[in-house]
Each structure stands twice: as structure tokens, then as C-alpha cells.
Amino acid sequence: MSTVTTPANFTELGLITPLLARLTELEYQQPTPIQAQAIPSVLAGRDLIAGANTGSGKTATFALPILQQIHEQADKTPSSKGNYVTALILVPTRELAKQVADSIKSYAVHFNGAIKTLAVFGGVSANTQMLALRGGTDILVATPGRLLDLISSNAIKLDKVKTLVLDEADRMLSLGFTEELSALLALTPKQKQILLFSATFPEQVKSLTQELLNNPVEIQVQSSDASTLVQRVFTVNKGEKTALLAHLIQLHQWRQALIFVNAKNNCEHLAEKLIKRGIRAEVFHGDKGQSERTRVLDGFKAGEIEVLIATDIAARGLDIEKLPVVINFNLPRSPSDYMHRIGRSGRAGEVGLALSLIDYEDYHHFKVIEKKNKIRLEREQVEGFEVDEIITDAILAANKPMAKPEGSGKKKRKKKPQVNADIWLKNS
Ligand code: AMP
Secondary structure (H helix, E strand, C coil), X not given: CECCCCCCCHHHHCCCHHHHHHHHHXXXXXXXXXXXXXXXXXXXXXXXXXXXCCCCCHHHHHHHHHHHHHHHHHCCCCCCCCCCEEEEEECCCHHHHHHHHHHHHHHCHHHCCCCCEEEECCCCCHHXXXXXXXXXXXXXXXXXXXXXXXXXXXXXXXXCCCEEXXXXXXXXXXXXXXXXXXXXXXXXXXXXXXXXXXXXXXXXXXXXXXXXXXXXXXXXXXXXXXXXXXXXXXXXXXXXXXXXXHHHHHHHCCCCEEEXXXXXXXXXXXXXXXXXXXXXXXXXXXXXXXHHHHHHHHHHHXXXXXEEEECHHHCCCCCCCCCCEXXXXXXXXXXXXXXXXXXXXXXXXXXXXXXXXXXXXXXXXXXXXXXXXXXXXXXXXXXXXXCCCCCCHHHHHHCCCCCCCCCCCXXXXXXXXXXXXXXXXXXX
């Protein structure tokens, strides 16, 4: 795979005026590396396999060429095509489906409604989606399960698909969409352009790529934004994490914070504890109804919700503008999810902060996360929350899995905790 560092400008990429005008309005000054590298090839009809970090601008990488192709084809194809789809974008989560469709609609404003874009996903009424699909759609963004349902009700057909995008392919496969994907692929024409995006390339994704793609252009982009995201890890005694979290939130007064936990009920428990400490927090997880998920996410994106506690359904793809901090209250099980979680902050060149709070039970797993992601972070302590025992690599090696250190656990704090000022100076 090639690595690109010098972006061209948008005009040089071969994009047409309605798109260029929109990019100017959106104040996109220059293409991101993945856009610079991929857009000309996608416009030329090539298959693409792209490894790009979250926040790299990959939505525009496929959306802009697809809009341009559809616009240019519109003159040549008759308008009445039944329940057709021209470009199909498969994504793993409902929120991502909505977000991607919203971005495409935004890029398309200067086509004045001539290009129809819809999102379909589970958790909401299928009837409304069926009605919207009447007469077909140029671009369909879908989660696999709901799309199969709509196909079996004859609401839509995939036999006219010209471009297929698999966004977050690794995530789709890890969420168990393998069978749905095969079923959907079998319904698309043999001759089509495929664009596959994946942050990581596990075996399943590699074999999917080999089966599906035809002489693809391969691009691996190192996000130029990586340096704007500061990662830190704070050690804390077990039983004191919530107090430390509340303290950090109150002290630092972040405009917003996204806090990751590992289970749906942990979201609720932690929210209750924070609320008792005077911090307004909302939760986002898979047991919430779709209207509640939409309300919370829209509220968070609009900046109305300041503290959001979420499971990993919020870890992938979501684009929250200028999110100042992501906090791992529980570590993610998979090292790649660590990268996805922290990628919610520091997007598109913004400065971001990713904090992980680890107690003695997390030490070993955090080392695994570091090793897999080829990072090594200094263990820091927050004044007033010092750990009872500093766990060194040597202790770790001798003690797998970690035994509970003497004296660890909930303890009464006498003085009001304070954060070492220079911890924050680096990030303020
Ligand atoms: P994505 O990786 O597609 O989720 O995009 C991340 C964020 O970057 C979104 O808010 C986009 O609007 C923004 N973005 C994408 N391309 C550019 C660009 N060339 N210049 C500035 N912002 C961009």
C-alpha cells in the first residue's frame, strides 16, 4: 500500500463545479490525504481498498465521486427505473447510516434535489422507509439487516447497483454481518465498482477483499491528525474511579466529554453516580429505543448534552464536531476498539484528548492494548488520587493476572483532591 502526504487541491482532483462550490461553502480548504489519493481513481471507476483512520475524511472520499458519477449518468439514463438503487453504501450501525446520508445530502445541495439519497436502518418503522423508497433512490445508505427485510418485501432491488461501498468493513464482519453481506452481494450485478473502507484488516476483511475486488487501488493513509490527539493514562485505586472521573470533569470543565464503559447497565450506573455528584450525564447504548438514541446523539452533536456515557456502539464512525475529550472509564476488550474510541476526539485536525482510567485490574490489559497499537504511555497519577501501590512492569510480569494489592479499595480521602496543574497545562 502507498502512503500519501501531499494533498492536491480539490479542483485538481477532477471534481465538478456543484461539488467544488459546496466544498468552498463548507470551508474545506484542501483535500485530506485519503481524498487526494483516492478521489481521482474512484472517479475513473476503479475499485478501491482504503485503510484510513477515523476522522480522515473518508465519507467525502466516496460521496463526492458517487454524486459526480450519478450526475453525469443522469443525462444518459432514462429517469423511470422502478425500485432501483444506483449507489449502495453499507454501514454497520444505524447512527452511521444517518450520519453518512446527511453528509451526502449536504455535499449534494447544488444538484438541487436531482439526486435522491436515503438512509434505511432497523429500530424504526419499515413502512415509512418503504414509502420513501417508492420510485427507487440514487443513493441508499443501509445497515445490512433492514436492507434485506426491505428487499424481501420488494421495496427495493439491487440489480441496478453500479457502485457498492462497504464502510467500516471490519466492524461489519465483527458484528456478525457476514451472512447478510453475502446475501446482499449476491443480489447486486457482477459488474460494479466496489469501494471498501476498513480501519483494520483482519483475515476476514482480507478474504472479502480478495473475493470481491477487481484489481483495486490500495491506499493506506496515516492520519495527519494523529499528533493533535493527546493520549494519557491515569492510574487509580479500584473503587475510586468514579470519584476521579467526577473530579476531572468538574475541575477541567470540558465543554463536552464522551465516556466509554463496557456494558449497557454500566452506562446507567455510572450516569446515576455522576448525577448524584451534580454532573448531568446521559447514556447511549443498544438497549435504548431508536428515538431515544437519535435524541441523545443529536443532543450530543448539537452540544446540548455535555457528558455522554456510551458503550462501543458509539465508538465507530461517529463524527462529533470538536469533541474535546474521550474517556475510557472501562477499557475496551479489543485493542482496535481502543483506537476507534479515541478517534472520536481530535478529528479533522482539532486538538483532542483521550484519557484512560486504569485500576490494578486493568494494568495487564492496558499493556496488551499498547502493544497491539504500538503505543507506550506514561502512567500518571492525579494528586489526591494516588494509588496505594505503583505497579511496575516487573510486578506485572510476575503477577499475571493481577492480584489485588494490599490496601487497595475504597478509602476515605481526607483532603480535597487536586489535579497536578501541569498535567492539564499541556492540553489546555
Ligand atoms: P469522516 O472521516 O468522513 O467522518 O470526516 C470527518 C470530519 O472531517 C467531518 O466532519 C467532515 O465534514 C470533515 N472533513 C472531511 N473532509 C474535509 C476536508 N477536506 N477539510 C476539512 N474538513 C473535512
